[in-house]
Amino acid sequence: MVRRSRTKTPIAEQDPAIRKSNFDEVCLGYTLEEGAAEAVRCLQCKEAPCIASCPVMIDIPGFILAIKKGNMQEAADILGKYTNLPAICGRVCPQEKQCEQVCKLGLAKNFEPVAIGKLERLVADWALENQDFSKCIQNNEAKIGRIAVIGSGPSGLTVAGDLAKMNYEVIIYEALHDSGGVLTYGIPEFRLPKRIVKKEIESIEALGVTIETNVVVGKTITMDEVMNEFDACYISVGAGAPNFMGIPGTALNGVYSSSEYLTRINLMHSYEFPKFDTPIKRSKNVVVIGGGNVAMDAARSAKRLGADHVSIVYRRSLEELPARIEEYHHSVEEDIDYHWLSNPVEYMNNGVGDLNGVKCVKMELGEPDESGRRRPVPIKNSEFIIEADTVIEAIGQGSNKVLLSTFPELKLTKWGYIEADPKTGTTSIPGVFAGGDIVTGAATVILAMGAGKIAAVEIDNYVREKNKTPVTTKV
Numbered sequence: 367m368v369r370r371s372r373t374k375t376p377i378a379e380q381d382p383a384i385r386k387s388n389f390d391e392v393c394l395g396y397t398l399e400e401g402a403a404e405a406v407r408c409l410q411c412k413e414a415p416c417i418a419s420c421p422v423m424i425d426i427p428g429f430i431l432a433i434k435k436g437n438m439q440e441a442a443d444i445l446g447k448y449t450n451l452p453a454i455c456g457r458v459c460p461q462e463k464q465c466e467q468v469c470k471l472g473l474a475k476n477f478e479p480v481a482i483g484k485l486e487r488l489v490a491d492w493a494l495e496n497q498d499f500s501k502c503i504q505n506n507e508a509k510i511g512r513i514a515v516i517g518s519g520p521s522g523l524t525v526a527g528d529l530a531k532m533n534y535e536v537i538i539y540e541a542l543h544d545s546g547g548v549l550t551y552g553i554p555e556f557r558l559p560k561r562i563v564k565k566e567i568e569s570i571e572a573l574g575v576t577i578e579t580n581v582v583v584g585k586t587i588t589m590d591e592v593m594n595e596f597d598a599c600y601i602s603v604g605a606g607a608p609n610f611m612g613i614p615g616t617a618l619n620g621v622y623s624s625s626e627y628l629t630r631i632n633l634m635h636s637y638e639f640p641k642f643d644t645p646i647k648r649s650k651n652v653v654v655i656g657g658g659n660v661a662m663d664a665a666r667s668a669k670r671l672g673a674d675h676v677s678i679v680y681r682r683s684l685e686e687l688p689a690r691i692e693e694y695h696h697s698v699e700e701d702i703d704y705h706w707l708s709n710p711v712e713y714m715n716n717g718v719g720d721l722n723g724v725k726c727v728k729m730e731l732g733e734p735d736e737s738g739r740r741r742p743v744p745i746k747n748s749e750f751i752i753e754a755d756t757v758i759e760a761i762g763q764g765s766n767k768v769l770l771s772t773f774p775e776l777k778l779t780k781w782g783y784i785e786a787d788p789k790t791g792t793t794s795i796p797g798v799f800a801g802g803d804i805v806t807g808a809a810t811v812i813l814a815m816g817a818g819k820i821a822a823v824e825i826d827n828y829v830r831e832k833n834k835t836p837v838t839t840k841v
């Protein structure tokens with residue numbers, strides 16, 4: 367009988383003392399031997415719960431068995447059936463709350479779950495190194511129809527890839543000068559290298575998808591034009607408009623939204639100033655407000671830009687922290703401090719318009735709120751000040767109105783997101799589908815991808831029905 371290790375096969379990471387001053391990737395990934403050792407731990411469950419808890423239903427035991435057999439091509443082929451972005455998912459998916467949380471091995475006493483995410487990353491990286499995407503699957507059959515995808519984040523890329531595989535002509539319109547959405551302008555290099563995002567986008571282009579950057583739908587072209595020129599469209603414009611707390615001092619120099627801070631660093635290379643000409647403040651004391659992945663990314667980026675001291679102010683406790691636990695551990699190793707159960711009430715002015723401190727109040731947890739987490743309540747007379755020359759608010763994003771305000775026919779929810787059926791992606795307008803953060807509000811890469819997969823099938827159904835041909839294809 368195979369003797370299974372109780373713990374996950376260790377994975378190499380950059381030393382915290384070194385990595386906190388560079389933007390290179392933290393996790394170095396498994397070697398093939400380490401991957402095979404980890405694959406042996408999988409129980410190959412008949413009714414595998416890991417599959418059901420994955421939003422795109424990857425055949426997890428299937429690709430793990432192929433790794434165990436040493437057949438990486440087979441593993442890559444299995445993964446490729448379910449996801450167009452496996453190297454990205456293997457790096458940033460919240461596996462600990464999805465597939466790994468329900469892994470039967472992990473449910474056994476004193477056993478850790480199979481490292482599903484790290485194995486996915488191993489296979490995907492192998493495929494990016496060893497597969498020639500220029501030889502991908504395009505055929506010369508007449509196209510079934512033309513589809514426009516608006517926004518090139520994970521949701522748009524997924525729907526586009528799946529529709530191209532079904533033999534549609536697909537054009538993605540992207541507002542920015544580079545594609546990938548949050549994968550490119552939000553998540554920093556040390557968690558998700560841009561070369562990985564670029565390569566996976568290239569693999570989608572190799573299916574025949576065209577990406578037109580610098581096209582803002584609603585401004586450069588109108589929704590009327592899109593609807594006249596295409597058989598259907600998919601709106602996946604994300605939720606990129608920053609929220610602000612709106613407390614006194616928000617207009618001071620040194621107060622950033624996480625969107626601006628991370629976009630300057632990731633998309634506009636400010637960390638390579640003056641080689642790239644986008645500057646960013648060189649700070650000494652940085653305070654980040656929030657507790658999600660975005661807050662961690664902003665804090666760890668500030669550290670890498672050379673700040674002496676970086677702390678995160680979060681209004682609840684570690685138990686409620688929404689960020690991935692792996693990222694929290696990495697942040698602690700990199701000397702990021704935490705002020706738990708605290709909330710800012712004012713940004714302090716040094717007298718000439720620059721930030722010099724954050725006044726906070728202590729909080730306690732009351733009854734659960736609508737999110738199911740215990741509601742934080744301020745404690746009277748508990749104010750304290752944290753010295754700071756930079757504050758970064760990472761308290762969530764809302765829907766971007768550029769397209770929506772020019773398309774009033776489209777029904778929105780009371781929170782300003784697009785009203786779309788989660789089972790089909792259909793909106794209030796026939797032929798217009800939507801998914802990802804612009805429907806759910808800020809969520810995760812894999813949920814955005816899941817919405818894209820669902821919509822691809824529905825768009826295919828819709829166009830075939832419109833053209834009165836039989837529905838046959840499913841991805």
Ligand SMILES: Cc1cc2nc3c(=O)[nH]c(=O)nc-3n(C[C@H](O)[C@H](O)[C@H](O)COP(=O)(O)OP(=O)(O)OC[C@H]3O[C@@H](n4cnc5c(N)ncnc54)[C@H](O)[C@@H]3O)c2cc1C
Binds near residue numbers: 460628660663768
């Ligand atoms: C800093 C940060 C860290 C994160 N970390 C994680 C993580 O670790 N794990 C995880 O699972 N999720 C993470 N997320 C969330 C995740 O990235 C998002 O849920 C996901 O990217 C949403 O995908 P999307 O395709 O809906 O939209 P987006 O990725 O936002 O892409 C939308 C695209 O549409 C474009 N667009 C907008 N308006 C127009 C227009 N009018 N015309 C044309 N194009 C337009 C935008 O420029 C953008 O490129 C993080 C988010 C942020 C901000």
Ligand code: SF4
Binds near residue numbers: 407411468471472482
């Ligand atoms: S639940 Fe865990 S052990 Fe079972 S098949 Fe999935 S990964 Fe393997």
